[in-house]
Amino acid sequence: MPFHMHFGQDDLLRCRFAVSPLWETQEAVRTLKRPERHAYHPRWLRRIREAGRGLDLSALWLLMPRRGHSPDFLGPPPIGPAARFEEEIAAVRASDPVAALDDMARALACTPGAADSPKGRALLADPAAAVLELADAMEAAWHALIEPDWPRLRALLEADVAFHSRRLAEVGLGGLLPELDRRLQWDAGRLTVEWRDEHARHLSGQGLILIPSVFSWPDVISGFDPPWQPTLAYPVRGISGLWAEPSDRTPEALVRLLGRGRATVLAALDAPATTSGLAHRLGLAQSSVSAHLTALRGAGLLVSRRYGHQVFYECTPLGTALAAGGGVAQEFD
Missing domain, CATH: 1.10.10.10 (Winged helix-like DNA-binding domain superfamily/Winged helix DNA-binding domain)
Known part of the structure; x- marks a missing residue:
C-alpha cells in the first residue's frame, strides 16, 4: 500500500541530502536481527561478531518492530548535511521524556506483548531514564559496529550524494526521485512510496531530507511524524563492492x-x-x-x-x- 508525500512550492526548494552516522548505527542494530539484510554484509558481520557479543541491544531491539512504528527520537532526521555522531547522540539524550514516552508506547504496541514485558514496562515507567539508557546503548553500538568502518561507509555515502546532486541539477527533483529507487514514483508534486500501510503527509513547507543508507538495504524507509522534518532513506549506490x-x-x-x-x-x-x-x-x-x-x-x-x-x-x-x-x-x- 502507498505512502504519499505531497509537495508544495516551498517544499521543492527545501529538499536536501544528508549523511547520518546515527542513522547507520540504528540500521546496523536492526540489521543484526534481520537475516534478509545480511546478503551484502558477511565480512562486516564476521568482523563485528566478537564486539557484538559484548553489547546489550535488547532495549533497542524491543523498539524495532518488524512492522509498524519505530521511535523517531532514536534516529531523528540529521541536523545537518554532515553531522557528527557526537552531535546526533547529544540530540537523542536531550529528547523530551513526554514525547519519548508516546514514541516508545507506539513502537511497543506494534509487537504483541512487548509493552507488558519486563523491559517494556521499565521503559514506559521512567521515560527520562529510558532515553538515557537507549542513548547509551546506541553509543555503544556506534563504537563497536560502525565507528571502525565509518571512513569507508562515509566515503560511499558521500559519493552517492555527489552523484545524485549532479543528477538533480540535470533532471530536476521529479526526475531524480524515481532514480533513487524503483519503489518511488513522482507525479505532479506527489511522491508515492511503496509502503506497508496507507499513509499520507503534506510536507507543509518543511521539504524533504534524502539519506543514502548502507544498512537499510533493501528497504526504502520514509516517515517521521510532525514535528520532525519528513525524511526518506534509500539504499546507497555501490553497496555490492563496499566490503x-x-x-x-x-x-x-x-x-x-x-x-x-x-x-x-x-x-x-x-x-x-x-x-x-x-x-x-x-x-x-x-x-x-x-x-x-x-x-x-x-x-x-x-x-x-x-x-x-x-x-x-x-x-x-x-x-x-x-x-x-x-x-x-x-x-x-
Whole structure:
C-alpha cells in the first residue's frame, strides 16, 4: 500500500541530502536481527561478531518492530548535511521524556506483548531514564559496529550524494526521485512510496531530507511524524563492492596492463569517490592514490568533479570497460 508525500512550492526548494552516522548505527542494530539484510554484509558481520557479543541491544531491539512504528527520537532526521555522531547522540539524550514516552508506547504496541514485558514496562515507567539508557546503548553500538568502518561507509555515502546532486541539477527533483529507487514514483508534486500501510503527509513547507543508507538495504524507509522534518532513506549506490578487498575486485589482465596500484584504484571506482575515501578503503597512502588518480585521469580513464570542498573521481566509459576486465583490457592481454 502507498505512502504519499505531497509537495508544495516551498517544499521543492527545501529538499536536501544528508549523511547520518546515527542513522547507520540504528540500521546496523536492526540489521543484526534481520537475516534478509545480511546478503551484502558477511565480512562486516564476521568482523563485528566478537564486539557484538559484548553489547546489550535488547532495549533497542524491543523498539524495532518488524512492522509498524519505530521511535523517531532514536534516529531523528540529521541536523545537518554532515553531522557528527557526537552531535546526533547529544540530540537523542536531550529528547523530551513526554514525547519519548508516546514514541516508545507506539513502537511497543506494534509487537504483541512487548509493552507488558519486563523491559517494556521499565521503559514506559521512567521515560527520562529510558532515553538515557537507549542513548547509551546506541553509543555503544556506534563504537563497536560502525565507528571502525565509518571512513569507508562515509566515503560511499558521500559519493552517492555527489552523484545524485549532479543528477538533480540535470533532471530536476521529479526526475531524480524515481532514480533513487524503483519503489518511488513522482507525479505532479506527489511522491508515492511503496509502503506497508496507507499513509499520507503534506510536507507543509518543511521539504524533504534524502539519506543514502548502507544498512537499510533493501528497504526504502520514509516517515517521521510532525514535528520532525519528513525524511526518506534509500539504499546507497555501490553497496555490492563496499566490503570487497582490493584483490577481490582487480582483474589480473588490468594489473598487467596498468600495474597493481593503478589497476586497484581504477577497479575500486565502481562509484564516485574522493582521494581520501579511496586511500582508506584500499589501505594505501593518500599521496600514492593521488598520483594514481592523476595518471588515470590523464589517460582518459577518469574524470574529476568538485562538489563543495571535495573532489570526486569517477570512471569514463573507457575506464569502466577496463575495470570490468573485458573489452580493451583483453585486447592487450
